[in-house]
Amino acid sequence: MKYTFLFLLILAFSCTSPQKQETIASTKDLNEMSLEEILEVPITFSDKEYTLEKINEINIPIDSVSSNSSAYPIYHDADTAQYYVQGNEAINSIDFYDLEKKELYKRVKFERTGNQMISSTRKIFIKNADSIYIFEDRYGRIDLVNINGEILERYDLPKKHRHLIYTNMASSFLVHKNKVYFCADIFSGREPANITKEFIETRNTTGIFDLVTRELAFEDRTAPLYLANSNIIPEMLYTSNFFDENYTIVFTPLSGHIQYLKNEKNTQTILRKKNFNKEMLKKMKRNSNGIRYDSYFSIFADKKNDMFYTVVLEGIEEKDLDGNPNSYDDQLITIVIADEKFHHAGEITLPKDTHFRNIMATKEGLLVSNANPKNPNNDESVLSFTLYKPKKIK
Numbered sequence: 310m311k312y313t314f315l316f317l318l319i320l321a322f323s324c325t326s327p328q329k330q331e332t333i334a335s336t337k338d339l340n341e342m343s344l345e346e347i348l349e350v351p352i353t354f355s356d357k358e359y360t361l362e363k364i365n366e367i368n369i370p371i372d373s374v375s376s377n378s379s380a381y382p383i384y385h386d387a388d389t390a391q392y393y394v395q396g397n398e399a400i401n402s403i404d405f406y407d408l409e410k411k412e413l414y415k416r417v418k419f420e421r422t423g424n425q426m427i428s429s430t431r432k433i434f435i436k437n438a439d440s441i442y443i444f445e446d447r448y449g450r451i452d453l454v455n456i457n458g459e460i461l462e463r464y465d466l467p468k469k470h471r472h473l474i475y476t477n478m479a480s481s482f483l484v485h486k487n488k489v490y491f492c493a494d495i496f497s498g499r500e501p502a503n504i505t506k507e508f509i510e511t512r513n514t515t516g517i518f519d520l521v522t523r524e525l526a527f528e529d530r531t532a533p534l535y536l537a538n539s540n541i542i543p544e545m546l547y548t549s550n551f552f553d554e555n556y557t558i559v560f561t562p563l564s565g566h567i568q569y570l571k572n573e574k575n576t577q578t579i580l581r582k583k584n585f586n587k588e589m590l591k592k593m594k595r596n597s598n599g600i601r602y603d604s605y606f607s608i609f610a611d612k613k614n615d616m617f618y619t620v621v622l623e624g625i626e627e628k629d630l631d632g633n634p635n636s637y638d639d640q641l642i643t644i645v646i647a648d649e650k651f652h653h654a655g656e657i658t659l660p661k662d663t664h665f666r667n668i669m670a671t672k673e674g675l676l677v678s679n680a681n682p683k684n685p686n687n688d689e690s691v692l693s694f695t696l697y698k699p700k701k702i703k
Contacts, residue, residue: 339566339577344535347566348587350579355652359616361644361697364674369411369692374399377692378680380478384669385435390414391671393692396430403430403441405456406692408671417441417458425460427452432476434484442484444476451489451518466518470525474516478666479607483552489518490557492550495532509537514559514568515550528557533566551608560605567651578651582621582643589624600627600635609670614699616654617647618675620668623658637665638683644675646699655702662687667694674698 339347371377379395385405386392392414393406405415419427432444438456445452449471453462466474474491476482483490495512496504513527551558557570565581582603590602604622611618622640629635642663646655659677662685667678679686679693687693 339579340533340568342533342535344590347533347535347579348590352565352579352581352585353650353652355648355650355654357648357654358702359646359655359699360702361646361657361675362700364696364698366679367408367411367676367692367694367696369393369406369408369413371413371690371692373690375404377687377689378664378667378678379431380666381431381433381476381481382667382669382678383433383435383481384671384676386672387438391673393669393676393694394433394435396433398429398431401427401430403433403443408676415456417454417456419454419458419460427454427460432482434482436484440484442482442489444482446475451520464518464520464523467523467525470516473527474518474525480550481552483554484520485552485554487520489520490550490552491516491518493527495536504537506534506537509534515557551610553610553612556610558608560608565605569651580619580645580647580651580653582645582656583653586624600625600637600640604637604640606665607668609668609675611670611675611699613672615649616699617651618668618670619645619647620665621645622665636683638681640665642668644697663695671696 337346339350342350375397376395376399381396383394384391385394391408393408395404396402397404397416400418401421402416402418404413405417406412407414419425419430427443428445428447430443432446434442436442441454441456443452443454449466449468451464451466452460453464454460473494475494476491480492493513493516495514499508509532512532514532515528516525517528518525550560555571559568560566565579565585566577567580568575568577585603602624604624606620606622608617608619621643622637623643625635625640627635629639641661642659642665644657644659645653648654662679662681662683664678664681667680669676673696675697677695677697679695681687
């Protein structure tokens with residue numbers, strides 16, 4: 310599946326005064342740089358510094374047909390309550406869990422056959438109780454439903470272009486002002502040798518579906534040229550997007566390169582964690598395992614504090630000391646904190662066995678799942694989270 314290719318990257322940092330000299334900006338367009346050039350671009354540090362402070366744990370009992378983790382979790386603030394929401398593939402439902410009452414609030418079930426069928430409930434976007442959007446990528450359509458399980462409208466994506474957009478663990482989709490924003494698929498079906506400069510120059514990074522005209526267009530912002538003719542492994546090639554009402558953010562693999570659009574202004578920056586190993590990336594081999602490299606997995610906006618959190622999976626060896634293959638669940642997770650301009654403002658490594666797929670920004674802080682399959686204390690009958698809040702150091 311496409312989400313296995315999706316391993317982001319952004320960030321890198323440190324907030325000590327000797328490193329302030331690295332804030333000198335490059336005058337060259339980052340999209341036009343080679344991989345070697347962009348790895349040399351200095352990062353920018355914020356004049357503010359934060360860490361994350363553990364506040365409490367939230368444990369919610371679940372039934373036998375539910376999972377205690379999801380590849381596509383949703384946080385929904387309904388003003389009067391806050392919900393953790395996930396698609397339940399076992400019974401084809403969308404489940405709403407009340408984070409304060411610590412219980413299942415609502416289960417919205419759908420048919421698997423017939424005119425009212427929904428093929429999958431994994432990929433969802435929630436505006437409110439009357440506007441829940443489901444992306445059925447298998448059929449290339451978007452369904453508008455309500456919390457009573459009624460299908461209000463179906464939108465078929467144009468067959469000619471539906472294969473060019475996607476959503477996954479690190480790239481959700483957004484519905485805003487009658488438009489649906491997706492990550493654009495740049496590389497599917499392409500052999501590495503065919504990913505040339507000429508090819509990259511024609512690739513856009515964001516697809517936009519108009520719910521009124523039912524047409525699919527692509528934002529006029531191309532992929533960076535350093536993805537062409539390089540030794541970057543396929544798992545690291547894909548771009549990933551973060552959307553909300555204020556931002557469109559595009560991440561590209563390995564480099565720490567961020568492009569973000571706010572108030573119609575397109576800005577580029579570099580954001581990497583402070584011990585970024587650029588020399589290792591320069592020596593990357595096309596047939597190597599991506600687990601050896603830091604994976605900049607996802608980014609979340611903390612609207613209350615006007616900052617961002619980036620989830621970084623720390624690179625590890627391909628096999629453990631006993632010769633057993635390591636997986637992404639074995640990697641430590643570092644959260645890089647960025648200010649409103651995406652300048653590095655701190656970082657913290659989370660406890661081992663944190664689950665990278667279930668991390669969400671809420672109005673109370675950063676909600677982090679404890680349901681790592683490798684965690685010996687993982688209880689599959691409980692949704693378990695740790696809540697962290699930003700704490701200012703200076």
